[in-house]
Amino acid sequence: GAVVSQHPSWVICKSGTSVKIECRSLDFQATTMFWYRQFPKQSLMLMATSNEGSKATYEQGVEKDKFLINHASLTLSTLTVTSAHPEDSSFYICSAPRTSGDNEQFFGPGTRLTVL
């Protein structure tokens, strides 16, 4: 099946620093990728839709200046958490849909961000 990778798998940073998370589709092209956030013991909440060649679309309540998304190529989307604070600590997960047939989405393994 299709594979989506994320890097890093976990990161610990100091408050005020910026952290970049990469999401790559390894064996298929993804014009669209989705970024989700998951708080402990909760469901996934869609943050934004990353579109190759155009601006990302953010969900209501998500600060676009804080969570910068760049879809640099058909296989790479990055999420940068700028000026991170402890409340940004969370599990960030990306996914990419396969556009043929069944709309199945392939998820990255997630990135656990801890802001001290």
Next chain:
Amino acid sequence: GDSVTQMEGPVTLSEEAFLTINCTYTATGYPSLFWYVQYPGEGLQLLLKATKADDKGSNKGFEATYRKETTSFHLEKGSVQVSDSAVYFCALTSNSGNTPLVFGKGTRLSVIA
């Protein structure tokens, strides 16, 4: 908008017990339906899926049938194992392409020996 409702957990079962996790949905059109599983500390893995009414998805002993008349996609397994302990998410996506998944809140399953 589209939504997914799953039974609240946590669910605790003894090994070899029968499992049902209820899932109902609200959507326009004809969505595709999915069950994902998340093991502790890991990302989501697709467990099974169904793309049209009356389809049955199955994998690893788990089954779910797409019931359009009741807008349901209940997850079942006849005999659970300790290794099935995880969080299970019901989800849907519309069939218009490149749309995000809408998730239920997740149901935590603990299976004890």
